[in-house]
Each structure stands twice: as structure tokens, then as C-alpha cells.
Amino acid sequence: MSKDKYSKKDLARFKKEITKRIDELNGNMDGIRDDLNIDSKGNASLAQDSVYSVHMADAGTDSYEREKGFHLMNRETDYINFLNLALQRIDSGEFGICAVCGKKILEERMMEVPNATKCVSCKEGEKLNLNKV
């Protein structure tokens, strides 16, 4: 067994952690959707609403809050996509392996950034190269 790879046990632990995060995020998303009155298909009538509610006293705050909610939802959707990618990498055996040097990426980093594909030193090296150009 190679030391440069995560064991099946490690991967199962990562998988559990990532799945838990996805569940939590999906829970958050339901909350945001409720706040935004988005229907189950994900449709929202934000544009019309903000036009028609312009004369309402608190319309400004209201549409600002909604806009904030949309941004948050986009960000969380992106993050869920990243986490799903990480799960795919676990299944394909690429998870936690640096795409540049092929070494095992530190566990702390994988917990923090589950979709990381490069180890810290390769990522740092990339930055240095970019600075040279």
C-alpha cells in the first residue's frame, strides 16, 4: 500500500464529512428559498416584485435583502457543486492527490478545501510562476 494515498477508511471519513456538509448546505438553501418566496421549481418573481413594490415604504430594504439572499444562494450552490465534485473524486480515486506532483495532499487542507486538486507547495509554486510572468 502506498503512503502517498489515502486509505479506504480515510476516504470513507472524508465522504461522510462532505456529505454532512452538503446536507447542511441544502438545509440552509431551504431556509433562504423560504425567505425569498421561491417556489419548488426555483422560480422567483424578483424583477416584477421590485418594480411593483417601489412605492412601498420598505421596498428598498426588502429588495436589498432579497438580492443578498440570491447572492448567498448562488454561492452556496457553487459550494455544493464543489463538494459534489469532491465526492466524485473520492469515487474515482483522485481525491487528495496532487494533480501536479502526485503526492498526498494534507488532510487539514482536504477538510478545509475538499475540492483541492493541488498540494500547498504546488499551489504556492504556481503563484510564484505567475508572479514571474
Ligand SMILES: [Zn+2]
Ligand atoms: Zn503537489
